[in-house]
Amino acid sequence: MYRHRCREARYLKRGERMRDFVFGYNDGAVTTMAILTALASSSVVHGNIVILGALASIIGSSVSLAFSDYISVKSQIEILKSFGKNRKLSRHEKDEAQDIMGELDHPGKIATNTSMSFALAGFVALSPFFFLEGNWALVASIVVTFASVFAAGMVRARYTHGDSLKSGAEMMAIAAAALLVSFFVGTYGLAQLGVIV
Numbered sequence: 001m002y003r004h005r006c007r008e009a010r011y012l013k014r015g016e017r018m019r020d021f022v023f024g025y026n027d028g029a030v031t032t033m034a035i036l037t038a039l040a041s042s043s044v045v046h047g048n049i050v051i052l053g054a055l056a057s058i059i060g061s062s063v064s065l066a067f068s069d070y071i072s073v074k075s076q077i078e079i080l081k082s083f084g085k086n087r088k089l090s091r092h093e094k095d096e097a098q099d100i101m102g103e104l105d106h107p108g109k110i111a112t113n114t115s116m117s118f119a120l121a122g123f124v125a126l127s128p129f130f131f132l133e134g135n136w137a138l139v140a141s142i143v144v145t146f147a148s149v150f151a152a153g154m155v156r157a158r159y160t161h162g163d164s165l166k167s168g169a170e171m172m173a174i175a176a177a178a179l180l181v182s183f184f185v186g187t188y189g190l191a192q193l194g195v196i197v
Contacts, residue, residue: 016110017113018156018159018160020069020110020113020114020117021113021114021117021152021155021156022117022152022156022171023114023117024065024113024114024115024116024117024118024121025117025118025120025121025149025152026121026149026152026171026174026175027061027065027118027121028058028061028062028117028118028119028120028121028122028125029121029122029124029125029145029148029149029152029175030174030175030178031057031061031118031122031178032054032057032058032121032122032125032126032145033125033141033142033145033175033178033179034178034179034181035053035054035057036050036054036125036126036129036138036141037138037142037179039053039054040134040135040137040138050129050137051126051129051130054122054125054126054129055126057122058118058119058122058123058126059119061118061122062115062116062118062119062122063115065111065114065115065118066111066112066114066115067111069107069110069111069114069115070107070108070110070111071107073107073110073111074107077107121145121148121149121152124144124145124148125141125144125145125148126141127141127144128140128141128144129141142179145175146172146175146176149168149171149172149174149175150168150169150171150172151168152168152171153167153168153169153170153171153172154167154168156171
């Protein structure tokens with residue numbers, strides 16, 4: 001029974017870490033590509049402005065994501081703790097809440113995992129802009145980002161025992177949808193609003 005419980009706890013922790021990695025990586029790739037595409041496909045074509053905008057987004061968003069993740073997991077733990085003070089719950093329900101709380105990773109660990117995954121994906125998307133310019137940089141960034149998102153989906157499938165091609169394609173489709181929206185915003189939306197001439 002004890003061995004089974006330990007194995008179950010390990011699987012739950014591994015599932016949490018994979019969830020945080022997938023969430024952070026996909027969000028980092030999508031958010032950074034959205035910024036890069038909107039800037040690079042508009043009249044703001046100076047490489048330094050694109051890099052600066054993307055860097056600000058990666059750093060600001062990863063820090064914000066870390067704090068948001070930390071406070072949300074901490075809130076979940078506090079809710080579970082409050083169950084112990086609820087007289088309406090049975091002993092069994094209180095024990096279950098205690099078990100769940102014990103199986104959760106520390107909020108700081110979860111926040112770090114998510115934000116680091118976000119930053120990693122963001123820097124992967126941005127990296128071609130340090131070596132190339134204009135449309136070449138954007139095309140290379142799209143290729144590199146899609147390849148890395150697809151690879152992240154395949155890694156996810158190893159842990160979920162799902163179809164690796166389907167998992168990779170699913171994550172790529174989300175990135176592609178964000179890319180299309182940001183392209184139209186950058187090309188048409190900002191110009192129509194008079195934000196960028």
